[in-house]
Amino acid sequence: MRILVTGAGGMLGRDVVRAAEFVNHEVIALEHSDLDVTDAPRVQRAVTRAAPDAVINCAAWTDVDGAEANPRPAERLNATAAGTVAAAAAYVGAPVVHPSTDYVFDGESRRPYIESDTPHPLSVYGATKLAGEHQVAAANPQHFVVRSSWLFGANGRNFVETMLRLGRELGEVVVVRDQVGCPTYTGHLADALVRLLDGDDHGLHHIAAGGACSWFEFAVEIFEQAGVECRTLSCTTEEFPRPARRPAYSVLGTERDYAFYLPDWQNGLRSYLAERAVAR
Numbered sequence: 001m002r003i004l005v006t007g008a009g010g011m012l013g014r015d016v017v018r019a020a021e022f023v024n025h026e027v028i029a030l031e032h033s034d035l036d037v038t039d040a041p042r043v044q045r046a047v048t049r050a051a052p053d054a055v056i057n058c059a060a061w062t063d064v065d066g067a068e069a070n071p072r073p074a075e076r077l078n079a080t081a082a083g084t085v086a087a088a089a090a091y092v093g094a095p096v097v098h099p100s101t102d103y104v105f106d107g108e109s110r111r112p113y114i115e116s117d118t119p120h121p122l123s124v125y126g127a128t129k130l131a132g133e134h135q136v137a138a139a140n141p142q143h144f145v146v147r148s149s150w151l152f153g154a155n156g157r158n159f160v161e162t163m164l165r166l167g168r169e170l171g172e173v174v175v176v177r178d179q180v181g182c183p184t185y186t187g188h189l190a191d192a193l194v195r196l197l198d199g200d201d202h203g204l205h206h207i208a209a210g211g212a213c214s215w216f217e218f219a220v221e222i223f224e225q226a227g228v229e230c231r232t233l234s235c236t237t238e239e240f241p242r243p244a245r246r247p248a249y250s251v252l253g254t255e256r257d258y259a260f261y262l263p264d265w266q267n268g269l270r271s272y273l274a275e276r277a278v279a280r
């Protein structure tokens, strides 16, 4: 299969390229500098010229706090451009895989969110991603919209790296304990995104790591697995305010008959730390 990947230089994008190549797909990897997905005519030309069998759109505005002050560019990228990419794929008869986020939910639930639950984003980022889901679905009947959660991977700034840096520099960190989610290793998610294309189970999918934890519990596990001595203290979201509101609980479950179950988050962290050790 020939797969065109947009946003191919990002944290998830790089792992998607690697996962697709690993199973011998032909990959056209377009980074931001190769293709600006907000430039609709260029997107149309690039996709038509490449004539891919599938498109995976990893381009996105992912600065959750930054989106609060920049709603228009975030909307242009996460919603309008998502629709443009999906439509260009539809034009050449190709399915589109479009990652989305647990931040489309408000966190009021006390059980894992399933695909049919009603979204209610608390932030501009969440609202733009939800608008993107709708635009993708409207533009391409062969869509796989995949909500995932709390990503960390080797090719991007992420919570694990932040914790390890602060832990080593300061020997003490304070982390919020009242936000619970599923920290998901991009290596595991990328494999699932590529494997989705083997079927035609179109629509909305929740695919995230197994289990759930708070950011505080995640930090404790990071130091434990990495063998870093660090005093880990907890605080509430109220004590550590950020520009964007986050859901207190955004664990993703699925109601799909043929669902993708990823390894649990501790396993994802182990894989990440192993990959990181090899790279150094």
Ligand SMILES: NC(=O)c1ccc[n+]([C@@H]2O[C@H](COP(=O)([O-])OP(=O)(O)OC[C@H]3O[C@@H](n4cnc5c(N)ncnc54)[C@H](OP(=O)(O)O)[C@@H]3O)[C@@H](O)[C@H]2O)c1
Residues within 6 Å of the ligand: 006, 007, 008, 009, 010, 011, 012, 013, 031, 032, 033, 035, 036, 037, 038, 058, 059, 060, 061, 062, 077, 099, 100, 101, 102, 129, 148, 149, 150, 151, 152, 156
């Ligand atoms: N990170 C998370 O915790 C998380 C959680 C759930 C879902 N997701 C979703 O997962 C997907 C991938 O996220 P990620 O964590 O891999 O983010 P990322 O590392 O920020 O990757 C996004 C990529 O998009 C590129 N990009 C930005 N503007 C672009 C444009 N106009 N045209 C083309 N490319 C552009 C960026 O390139 P430059 O950096 O060069 O601008 C970057 O390479 C997103 O849809 C995100 O919403 C992320």
